[in-house]
Amino acid sequence: MADYPKNVMEFRDQFRGEEECRAYLEQLRWPEGVRCPDCHSEEIWTMRSPFYRCQRCGYDFTVTAGTLFADTHKPLRVWFEAVWHVTSQKSGVSALGLQRALGLGSYRTAWNWLHKLRRAMVRPGRDRLAGLVEVDETFIGGEVAGPRGRGALGKSLILIAAQIDGRRLGRIRLQRIADASARTLQAALADMVEPGTEIRTDGWRAYGVVAKAGYTHRIIRAATDPEAGANLLPHAHQVASLLKRWLLGTHQGAVTADHLDFYLDEFTFRFNRRTSGSRGLLFHRLMQQSVTLAPVHARTLRGGRPLPIPAPSQAKGNEVHT
DSSP, X not given: OOOOOSSHHHHHHHOSSHHHHHHHHHHHHOTTSOOOTTTOOSOEEEOSTTOXXXXXXXXXXXXXXXXXXXXXXXXXXXXXXXXHHHHHSTTOOOXXXXXXXXXXXXXHHHHHHHXXXXXXXXXXXXXXXXXXXEEEEEEESOXXXXXXXXXXXXXXXXXXXXXXXXTEEEEEEEEEEXXXXXXXXXXXXXXXXOTTOEEEEOSOGGGGHHHHTTOXXXXXXXXXXXXXXXXXXXXXXXXXXXXXXHHHHHHTTOOOGGGHHHHHHHHHHHHHTTTOSOHHHHHHHHHHHHHHSOOOOGGGSSSOOOOOOOOOOOOSSOOOOO
């Protein structure tokens, strides 16, 4: 594994200029030697720095080609500072905070960079949750008139899956969903939780699909689980509370529904690494994922991920426990 800085002094000593930054990216991207990003050939000519040429297909490229950093007009040294700043702040940063920290001339540049980095915070093929998992939903959004609970209007519905490791809260997964129908819940859980896992939910009838989907299903009810009290799913509720506090605190609640998916990715990235003793390791992980991510163009940063076609509503006025 590539060496990584343990603190800000080591960071600034290690990445003093463009040459050091490119060498680090090459070590992350091509640990066994330079490869052509187009045809994956190992037959490479070294050209005038920072370029390479593939002997097989003639493609000229640099280490940033086909990565998150492709076609950047800013020095890599500034990008590295941005990644270090984002990962070293335990609660995250806003675009305005990043702009001020790096001295960027444009708020839009800082906003774009943060959204690009958020896309790198989800590792393709990441492991699903397993063992014992609590599942519940919560709403994100301001107060609006209309139905409450699972039938609420004008808010974003988030499915929370929280893995329980012994007595403590383990990893989490978050997903914005169109509704709380059985069809939607089944599809979301298939992405988040390994089959065979024990899933605990409240008594919402759409969760009846859990057992049919290959999970062990336990419904928590106050009447049959007197120790549960009013907080039937404490781990999922804790995640919901922390998520809302983070959105209000770090981002002042200024997160629109079309960008919410990527803020959920950032919260998950940070939460699942909350016990890491090294901010440098978080920097290293995010850099690793950045060089494996295809270029993210500014025009694609708006809109979020499309939601599946909503199933017919199954509830009006059913309370959500959050």
